[in-house]
Each structure stands twice: as structure tokens, then as C-alpha cells.
Amino acid sequence: MAATAEARYPQEVLDAFEQLKSECAICYQCGTCTSSCPSGRELYRGPRRIVRLILADEIEAVLKSDDLWRCTECGTCTDVCRMGIDVAAVLHRLRQLERRHGGIRCAERTAADVATGSLKKRPRIDAMRFGAAMVSRGYVPKDKVGAAEMGVKLARQLLSGGMKRPAGASSPAADPQHASVTLAFYAGCSIPQDRELHALVHEVAAGFGVRLDEARDAGCCGHPSRGTVPSLFRTDERVYTACPACDASLAESGVEAVSLWDALTRRAAREPSIAVAAAGERFVPYVGCLADRDSALASLGDAAEQSGAEMIVDYPTLHNGCCGALGGMYRGATKSSARLLEFAARHDAPVVTTCVLCRDNLRSAARELPLPATVRFWPEFFRAVPTTMSAAGTAADAAVLEEHTDDRP
Ligand code: SF4
Numbered sequence: 001m002a003a004t005a006e007a008r009y010p011q012e013v014l015d016a017f018e019q020l021k022s023e024c025a026i027c028y029q030c031g032t033c034t035s036s037c038p039s040g041r042e043l044y045r046g047p048r049r050i051v052r053l054i055l056a057d058e059i060e061a062v063l064k065s066d067d068l069w070r071c072t073e074c075g076t077c078t079d080v081c082r083m084g085i086d087v088a089a090v091l092h093r094l095r096q097l098e099r100r101h102g103g104i105r106c107a108e109r110t111a112a113d114v115a116t117g118s119l120k121k122r123p124r125i126d127a128m129r130f131g132a133a134m135v136s137r138g139y140v141p142k143d144k145v146g147a148a149e150m151g152v153k154l155a156r157q158l159l160s161g162g163m164k165r166p167a168g169a170s171s172p173a174a175d176p177q178h179a180s181v182t183l184a185f186y187a188g189c190s191i192p193q194d195r196e197l198h199a200l201v202h203e204v205a206a207g208f209g210v211r212l213d214e215a216r217d218a219g220c221c222g223h224p225s226r227g228t229v230p231s232l233f234r235t236d237e238r239v240y241t242a243c244p245a246c247d248a249s250l251a252e253s254g255v256e257a258v259s260l261w262d263a264l265t266r267r268a269a270r271e272p273s274i275a276v277a278a279a280g281e282r283f284v285p286y287v288g289c290l291a292d293r294d295s296a297l298a299s300l301g302d303a304a305e306q307s308g309a310e311m312i313v314d315y316p317t318l319h320n321g322c323c324g325a326l327g328g329m330y331r332g333a334t335k336s337s338a339r340l341l342e343f344a345a346r347h348d349a350p351v352v353t354t355c356v357l358c359r360d361n362l363r364s365a366a367r368e369l370p371l372p373a374t375v376r377f378w379p380e381f382f383r384a385v386p387t388t389m390s391a392a393g394t395a396a397d398a399a400v401l402e403e404h405t406d407d408r409p
């Protein structure tokens with residue numbers, strides 16, 4: 001152990017680094033973790049170099065690396081490491097150590113601290129309060145036009161009482177005559193704050209014959225706090241979600257979370273009375289970094305096939321590179337988002353994403369670059385249309401929806 005590190009850091013840190021060092025000792029610096037990281041192009045060091053610095057006793061360099069907070073916790077590095085090193089967990093533990101003994105001041109760490117403070121006072125993140133708290137700490141939104149539009153929208157809703165919608169409201173747009181299946185739905189923090197979008201999610205689900213029963217008092221999934229505030233969600237049943245970050249956090253809390261969009265697509269595939277319609281002839285998929293890349297892309301491919309829209313795919317990582325929200329804070333267009341938007345503009349096709357935050361970040365990037373690319377959230381592009389077959393639900397509906405995505409035909 002380096003003498004300078006021993007002098008500077010308490011025993012807790014030295015012991016933790018010794019433990020991390022032994023867990024990472026089998027790393028042979030292949031770099032697969034960094035090359036697979038969706039945020040890799042935007043990171044200064046990347047997971048491979050962080051591991052190398054741990055092995056070299058470079059405690060200060062590790063604890064002063066912004067990359068600890070710019071990591072989005074997607075877990076890809078862990079999945080791909082051939083030596084079985086849980087790299088994402090190593091980064092998580094380093095963030096905990098940095099919180100106690102570091103002192104990084106960067107937007108992503110501040111965002112996590114603001115979210116943690118907020119979630120200790122109220123159950124969900126309020127976008128306006130969050131934005132104001134970040135500005136008061138010197139972090140002005142990168143996309144001022146987008147932030148202003150969002151602010152005006154939220155202010156209008158507030159004035160008209162829209163923000164008073166209870167977070168656990170159930171299916172405002174679902175037609176009970178048509179809905180044959182009720183699903184436990186977790187809307188997260190962002191969607192319920194946008195009244196029109198919230199209604200659209202319910203309306204699109206209702207078109208598929210699905211009534212969304214939103215969990216009351218579920219609170220935030222905990223993702224914005226980087227695990228400091230755990231999810232309040234408690235359920236024994238499967239939960240359907242509309243946000244990959246919520247999926248990941250609920251799964252960490254032991255809740256089985258399934259993508260609503262995947263469930264709706266599978267329902268249409270097996271229900272002759274329902275067909276999927278698309279709002280355009282072609283689209284470019286984007287699944288974000290926190291979704292299971294392969295299954296999310298396959299699900300969008302299924303929706304494309306059923307609707308007759310062409311899904312334009314290039315190399316797989318084009319469709320899950322960083323949208324610009326490193327660690328939850330939008331930092332501007334990234335190399336990945338620029339490539340995606342250029343690709344979409346070249347093909348004159350909208351980007352369709354399964355994550356509403358990715359949608360907003362990609363729209364901000366398109367404004368910044370600027371590029372003539374449009375970006376749509378899944379329910380803004382796909383919806384159900386009835387076929388000539390009976391629209392009445394069947395007893396098998398619930399069973400079909402309860403099947404896991406693993407048994408896709
Ligand atoms: S993938 Fe695993 S073995 Fe390869 S550099 Fe990353 S941590 Fe080391």
C-alpha cells in the first residue's frame with residue numbers, strides 16, 4: 001500500500017480498497033467492460049482503468065474520478081466480464097466510499113445528493129423542485145429551451161390543478177367496457193408529472209384491452225438517489241413499468257418488473273381482435289442503456305413486424321449508447337446520441353424509444369446539434385387498432401400477459 005494513501009485515508013478506506021483489490025486481482029485488462037459500456041465514449045477513465053487504478057493502489061485517483069458518478073449503473077460491464085468480476089458493484093461500492101471520504105463536485109454526484117435529500121422529504125422526485133435545487137447549486141440546464149418548455153408545461157398543470165392528480169390514480173383513460181385485463185402498473189416519477197403523457201399511456205394500454213391499476217403510495221424506485229433511498233414499492237405480484245430505470249431499481253428491490261410495452265406487444269401478437277398500428281412507415285429504435293438491450297430491441301422488432309413499419313437497425317450499440325443523461329443529469333449531446341440522430345435524419349425516420357427520459361434527452365440533443373430528427377416515446381408511435389375479430393377479452397388474456405418475456409415465440 002502506498003505510504004501517501006495510508007497517511008491520507010482512514011483505515012475504512014484502506015480496508016475497502018484491499019478487499020476490492022482482491023476481488024479485481026484476476027482482471028487481465030482486456031477492456032471488454034469499457035468497450036461494452038454504453039457511456040464508454042463519454043467517460044474519462046472507464047471501468048477498465050478504474051479497475052487498474054484499484055490494483056495499483058491509486059486510491060486518490062479512483063476517488064477523484066467523475067466516472068464513478070457518470071456511470072449509469074446499467075450493469076453491462078458486469079455482464080460482459082469474462083473473469084466474472086462484478087464491475088458495476090465495484091463502482092457502486094466506490095461511490096459509497098467517495099460519498100464518505102471523497103469530495104467530488106460534479107453534476108451527477110450533486111444530482112444524486114439532491115435526489116436523496118428530496119426523497120427523504122417526499123415520496124417522488126418533483127421535476128420543478130429538482131431543477132430549481134440544481135440551479136441553486138450552479139448547474140444550469142444544458143438545454144434551456146427544453147427546460148423552459150417543461151417548466152411552462154408543469155406550471156400550467158399546476159395552475160389548472162393537474163399536479164394534484166394522485167400519484168396512485170388508476171386508469172383515467174381506460175374504457176372498462178373494452179379493458180379485459182387489469183395489470184399492476186408502476187408509473188415512476190416522470191410520467192405522472194406530465195398530465196397528457198400520463199393519460200396517453202393509459203389510453204394506449206386501454207386500446208390493447210388493458211386497464212392499468214397504478215400502485216398507490218409506491219414512491220420513487222430509488223434510482224435517482226443511486227441506491228441511498230431504497231424503493232418503497234412492496235408487492236408480491238408482477239409489476240408492469242414504462243421506464244427501464246424503474247425496472248432496474250425495482251428488480252434490485254426484489255420486485256419482478258416487466259416492460260409494459262413488451263406486454264402490450266405480446267398481447268397483440270396472441271389476440272386476434274387487436275392489431276398494432278404505427279404512426280409512420282419506418283423508425284429507428286433506441287432502447288437506452290438501462291434496458292436489457294437484446295430483449296428491448298427484439299420487442300420493438302415485434303411491434304414493427306406486427307404494425308408493418310420498418311425498423312431500421314445498424315450496429316447494435318448504436319441503439320443503446322448514452323442519450324446524454326450520464327448519471328441522471330443531461331450533459332448535452334454525446335457521440336452516441338449524435339450518431340443515432342444523424343442515422344435517423346439520414347433515413348428520414350423518427351427515433352422511437354421505450355424510455356421517456358431518453359426521449360427528452362435525445363430531443364435536447366437534436367436541438368443542440370442541430371439535426372432534423374424527431375424522437376417519440378413508444379406510446380406516441382404505437383397503438384392498438386381493432387381487427388374485424390371480436391374485441392371481447394378472453395379468459396386466456398391474463399395468462400398470456402402473465403407469461404414472461406423469456407418465452408417469446
Ligand atoms: S472486462 Fe473484466 S477482465 Fe476485462 S478489463 Fe474489464 S474488469 Fe478486467
Ligand code: SF4
Pocket residue numbers: 033036037038039040046047070071072073074075076077078087088091
Ligand atoms: S455499470 Fe454500465 S455505465 Fe457503469 S461502468 Fe458499467 S457498463 Fe458503464
